[in-house]
Amino acid sequence: MSLIRLEKRPAPSRLLSGLTPILAVIATMFAGGIMFAALGFSPFEAIRIIFWDPLFDPQFGPYSRPQLLVKAGPLILIATGLALGFRAGIWNIGAEGQYIMGAIVGAGAGLAFYPSESFLIFPFMVLAGAFGGWAWAMIPAILKTRFGTNEILVSLMLVYVAENILASVSSGLLRNPDGMGFPGSRNLRRDFPAASNTEIFADTGMHWGVVAAFIAVILAYVLMSRHKMGFSIRLAGEAPRAARFAGVSPARLIIFCLGTAGALAGLAGLFEVSGPAGQISIDFNTGYGFTAIIVAFLGRLHPVGILLAGLLMALTYIGGELAQLMLGMPAAAIQLFQGMLLFFLLAMDVFANYRVRIGTPEIAK
Amino acid sequence: MKLATRLLTGTALAVGLAGMAQAESHGEPVKAGFIYVGPVGDGGWTYEHNEGRLAVEEEFGDMVETVYQENVPEGADAERAITQMALSGADIIFTTSFGYMEPTVAVAEKFPDVVFEHATGYKTADNLAVYSARFYEGRAIQGHIAGNLTESNIIGYIASFPIPEVIRGINSAYLHAKKVNPDVEFKIIWAYTWFDPAKEADAAKALIEQGADVILQHTDSTAPQAAAQEAGNVYTFGQASDMAEYAPMPRVSSIIDNWAPYYIDRVKAVMDGTWESHSVWQGIGDGMVGIGEITDAVPADVKEEALALKDSIGAGEYHPFTGPINKQDGSVWLEEGETADDGTLLSMDFYVEGIEGEIPN
Numbered sequence: 001m002s003l004i005r006l007e008k009r010p011a012p013s014r015l016l017s018g019l020t021p022i023l024a025v026i027a028t029m030f031a032g033g034i035m036f037a038a039l040g041f042s043p044f045e046a047i048r049i050i051f052w053d054p055l056f057d058p059q060f061g062p063y064s065r066p067q068l069l070v071k072a073g074p075l076i077l078i079a080t081g082l083a084l085g086f087r088a089g090i091w092n093i094g095a096e097g098q099y100i101m102g103a104i105v106g107a108g109a110g111l112a113f114y115p116s117e118s119f120l121i122f123p124f125m126v127l128a129g130a131f132g133g134w135a136w137a138m139i140p141a142i143l144k145t146r147f148g149t150n151e152i153l154v155s156l157m158l159v160y161v162a163e164n165i166l167a168s169v170s171s172g173l174l175r176n177p178d179g180m181g182f183p184g185s186r187n188l189r190r191d192f193p194a195a196s197n198t199e200i201f202a203d204t205g206m207h208w209g210v211v212a213a214f215i216a217v218i219l220a221y222v223l224m225s226r227h228k229m230g231f232s233i234r235l236a237g238e239a240p241r242a243a244r245f246a247g248v249s250p251a252r253l254i255i256f257c258l259g260t261a262g263a264l265a266g267l268a269g270l271f272e273v274s275g276p277a278g279q280i281s282i283d284f285n286t287g288y289g290f291t292a293i294i295v296a297f298l299g300r301l302h303p304v305g306i307l308l309a310g311l312l313m314a315l316t317y318i319g320g321e322l323a324q325l326m327l328g329m330p331a332a333a334i335q336l337f338q339g340m341l342l343f344f345l346l347a348m349d350v351f352a353n354y355r356v357r358i359g360t361p362e363i364a365k
Numbered sequence: 366m367k368l369a370t371r372l373l374t375g376t377a378l379a380v381g382l383a384g385m386a387q388a389e390s391h392g393e394p395v396k397a398g399f400i401y402v403g404p405v406g407d408g409g410w411t412y413e414h415n416e417g418r419l420a421v422e423e424e425f426g427d428m429v430e431t432v433y434q435e436n437v438p439e440g441a442d443a444e445r446a447i448t449q450m451a452l453s454g455a456d457i458i459f460t461t462s463f464g465y466m467e468p469t470v471a472v473a474e475k476f477p478d479v480v481f482e483h484a485t486g487y488k489t490a491d492n493l494a495v496y497s498a499r500f501y502e503g504r505a506i507q508g509h510i511a512g513n514l515t516e517s518n519i520i521g522y523i524a525s526f527p528i529p530e531v532i533r534g535i536n537s538a539y540l541h542a543k544k545v546n547p548d549v550e551f552k553i554i555w556a557y558t559w560f561d562p563a564k565e566a567d568a569a570k571a572l573i574e575q576g577a578d579v580i581l582q583h584t585d586s587t588a589p590q591a592a593a594q595e596a597g598n599v600y601t602f603g604q605a606s607d608m609a610e611y612a613p614m615p616r617v618s619s620i621i622d623n624w625a626p627y628y629i630d631r632v633k634a635v636m637d638g639t640w641e642s643h644s645v646w647q648g649i650g651d652g653m654v655g656i657g658e659i660t661d662a663v664p665a666d667v668k669e670e671a672l673a674l675k676d677s678i679g680a681g682e683y684h685p686f687t688g689p690i691n692k693q694d695g696s697v698w699l700e701e702g703e704t705a706d707d708g709t710l711l712s713m714d715f716y717v718e719g720i721e722g723e724i725p726n
Binding site: 064071 | 436
């Protein structure tokens with residue numbers, strides 16, 4: 001009989017659930033530091049560049065701080081939507097596809113009016129972007145409610161379909177007619193002011209997508225804590241049978257959760273294509289939809305947690321880029337470092353859900 | 366109003382940086398930055414750009430400092446990477462993939478005192494030059510060898526993205542394969558990636574299954590070479606880099622991108638203060654496009670012809686797109702003896718007569 005055992009807690013420890021992300025970050029710094037040292041870099045310098053310099057370095061800080069919002073905005077927006085479904089046991093893995101379709105439909109809606117200067121164009125694009133993501137998410141939703149298909153597979157496969165549609169419209173339907181035959185749409189940010197998602201306050205990184213992310217966090221918080229739908233979502237996730245008896249319709253829940261996540265992912269795509277990215281191009285998507293899954297879990301599927309997790313994730317990206325630039329560190333080392341963060345988070349979760357017992361088990365009396 | 370504020374802050378930023386750049390020019394080494402789309406160990410496109418960077422270091426020693434960032438996605442992340450590089454005090458920044466065009470243009474506007482060099486694009490500015498290589502010249506030699514080697518008369522082609530550069534390569538290779546082997550047929554797979562070993566291997570296997578015994582690639586990994594080696598009796602060509610580890614079979618020759626002379630030249634210009642924006646397109650003659658050793662798997666007479674072709678292209682005596690050439694739909698593109706102009710080549714969006722299939726759009 002082993003001396004160290006894991007004993008399941010009756011309920012996850014609240015204190016530890018809250019603490020594990022912080023412990024995971026600290027453990028990552030340690031393990032990452034060892035890896036950096038093994039690669040021949042100063043671990044203290046590397047950790048400082050990744051976590052401190054993007055925020056406080058006098059040379060890079062003024063540029064990096066706003067960039068944190070730019071990078072975190074789409075992650076938070078998508079993760080907030082995904083978390084609703086995850087809480088209810090509905091696994092939408094295809095946010096990347098919904099993000100792409102939101103960008104295509106939204107950008108297409110704007111480009112149809114090029115070169116109009118009407119102030120109505122951007123709001124219209126926002127609606128179209130949300131619709132694009134929503135409609136793409138409705139495919140797995142309806143297939144699941146009608147035919148019982150697995151939403152994990154369907155939503156994931158639709159990412160690849162969306163990527164091919166993206167490649168097609170970049171070199172066909174939405175291609176810039178003045179682009180010398182190269183793929184890629186007109187640049188919305190540079191060449192089409194009425195359709196561009198500009199910073200609301202200059203040099204703050206605060207564009208409409210970041211605002212939308214904050215609003216989404218607040219609404220999700222209210223929904224989950226105050227609204228009947230939030231209660232249904234939690235009940236369905238924690239006690240599916242009880243939810244059924246309480247009259248929660250699984251079909252309605254699936255449509256709601258997938259639809260909301262899709263619409264938010266679509267919005268993220270629209271704000272990205274009209275802002276930081278600027279144009280529809282073949283490699284427009286860079287994995288926000290997948291990274292957001294990590295952010296959702298890192299944030300404990302809680303809106304405020306997701307907000308913090310999104311910012312942390314953005315920090316490791318931007319800090320990681322700086323470490324590459326300043327130390328000549330290989331990109332793979334940074335990816336390993338990010339992977340460690342997720343690994344330690346999951347490992348620490350064990351302690352929130354289980355108690356460590358030393359010695360032989362007590363016998364229940 | 367908002368726009369005006371943005372412009373003002375942009376200018377303020379620029380002025381501040383200009384001061385920085387000047388302060389640094391007193392005896393400080395010139396700092397050259399490189400933005401790479403793949404990992405430096407890709408064995409192809411990025412590898413060769415990095416070789417160019419190392420050549421710059423070798424040439425100038427302490428007078429130069431180089432920095433690079435690899436695996437930079439094209440789009441919003443690229444703009445941040447380039448900006449951070451400029452903020453870190455780089456004097457000249459090479460952005461080495463087509464997808465960096467818009468981000469490079471945007472950053473170049475904000476940093477008027479840093480000079481930028483964008484590979485394979487077409488947008489220039491006072492502090493933004495573009496450079497590219499006439500890879501189609503190398504493709505002509507590849508096509509010539511491939512047309513001679515194939516026994517199934519099916520040549521497979523792993524294409525990356527349907528952009529003019531790739532389409533030019535296909536056309537050039539086809540025309541020269543057809544010239545030596547009228548029965549030749551091209552099967553083209555669009556991989557929609559520059560570097561993805563798994564996808565490239567799949568494409569190579571699919572082409573081999575369709576009967577191709579020569580495979581040309583416009584993607585950067587050595588995965589197609591490995592797939593061909595496994596299949597046996599399939600010929601390949603190194604792309605962007607020599608890929609000599611697969612010689613003498615399946616790799617029978619290669620197109621090598623040699624950026625080193627250009628990079629040395631441009632960094633020197635920054636040191637001397639003679640840098641000027643331009644748009645250049647260099648080929649075999651200038652040394653930017655190299656032909657890797659043709660191995661003994663190629664019959665001696667074919668090798669000799671290929672080298673003669675290389676010399677005549679390098680000397681400017683022969684242009685790979687010399688009429689008569691018809692477009693795919695049968696309409697006349699070039700009359701007898703007419704050569705293609707650079708404008709048409711740069712925006713090429715059609716196949717020449719004889720190639721089956723459509724360019725995806």
